[in-house]
Amino acid sequence: MFACLYAPGCAEETLLALAASFSPLVENTARDTVIFSIVGLGKLIGTPQQIAAAVARAGDEAGVQANLAISADPDTAVLAARHLRGITLIPPGREADRLGGLSVHALEAAPELIETLDRWGVRTLAELAALPELGFIARFGDHGARLLRLARGETRRSLRVLDAAERFERRMELEHPQTLLEPLSFLISSLLTELMQGRSFNRVTLGLMLDNRAEHRRTLEFPVSVRDSKVVLKQLQFDLEAHPPQAAIVGIHVELNPVDPRALQHGLFIPQAPAPEKLQLTLTRLASLVGADNVGSPELLDTHRPDAFRMRPFSPENLPREKSQPAVLRFAFRCYRPPVAAQVRVKAERPALVNAREVVTAAGPWRGSGDWWTTTPWAREEWDVELNDGGLYRVYRNLSGTTEPVAAGSLKFSVSSEDRSGPVPLNRAADRWYLEGMYD
């Protein structure tokens, strides 16, 4: 026998806790519906009526307003709980009688099937149950057969029991406060080896209980599942070196998040790719060397703002091959980040000298602006210049009125007013010139 609780508007956890207080065999059917087995409660509580009364009392105490149905079949119990108010007890063999009055719309059936039943004049489950079985199954297949069995109260299935999530965590209390990371890694290694045992994980959380009663908590996420404890240990060591605890350690807590193992099909003609575990370790080492923001794959942003990109984590897993676009430009650009402040002398509205070097050829001006609707608008006037030292540079004048950060030690800009043929702008910030980079 099974009991079903249907409580729309009730918290899922509360409903599950109520069901779990009566039986360990609980099925979480939906957010508002749980089914649990009441087999065995007869000796503890009594008859199904007494069990229903006990569940109702417990529900009242927990503040749960729900419909309760008890039946020999879980699906019948769900149907009754969802569409019959209060407590419904369905003795075995009486399912068709109790459900017969319900509308066929109560069934979770395809809209086309319900529409067909409407056209046939079949309104209730009792009328559906009276239809000839073979003809109905011939028209609607397995789905129709299941609905017909439900209407006749002939379904029997077992519960899809909700297993308690297994937690992969270990704790260790240290006899003496530990201040060095190296001996600590031996202890973490033993905990990891004990926990992993060939399983795959994609997240590890290390909690260090400190002498000052604080907890130093670090979580590492892996883009692919790992099953090698040495890889995880090395990553944790790098992370702890970068983010050391602020006091002596008196306890260790390690928690892992299990995932399915990674399945890969290698091919003879597929280009080589970095091994994920080794790559992850390399990326961590690189991040500790040059900083996490400086390692990754560049991703262009959908904007006209110059030099707009962001770094995203480098992850070669599941990267589909795309047909490359034909090359548009055949010359590369090298950026100065931040741009170098330039000293530009203007003649006849064209750059004539850049940082005391003569401009051989200049192309421009190319004016651009954007993001005027934001707090960081940009506006600039670009020139491509070839200097007499052989370099091809892109210089630009900032027209947005804002001052940009420049590379340390770069020259400060000034424009001789006698060389300016146009009117002097009122905004001095608009006079600033910068070297953005070099064509190479």
Next chain:
Amino acid sequence: MSPQLPTGAITEISGAISSGRTSLTHSILAEATDRGEFCALVDPLGAFDPQSAAQAGVDLRRLLWVRGNARIDHAMKAADLILHSGGFGVIVLDLCEVAVRDLNRIPLSYWYRFRRAVENTPAMFIVASQHALVKSCARVQLEVRRERVQWRGPLFNGIDSQVQPRKLYERLVG
């Protein structure tokens, strides 16, 4: 079209400023990513321009870009880590525009270490710089020279460059 460079060896690309060194490097990266390979670029000055690389055909998703903080020792260590990690088709160490005094401080042992790390692997290790640095450890040395700058009216249209092999241990194709 870039020349077909040897795998398992160091190739050095050198040239003056605006000679087309970076364009050649982008071209090599574009061909490698088009083959489905993963590439790495160690860039101590952070001068890489993703926009022009993408326009040259580089699949940026297949490129690991390691930006340095102008520390050459960090760049050399990063290149070493990537070489030993394995799995990359092309690894580029971009030393263009690095100050000569910094380049002169690079221990020679690094080049021998890189040569040992890359040999017998299917990877190309490319060093781009203004002057030849790798010397005997490079199997191929290419010098890029600018022939002329193309101006079409008021528009900068590109650079015509010539790639001259300075040292060849085998015949290059392309």
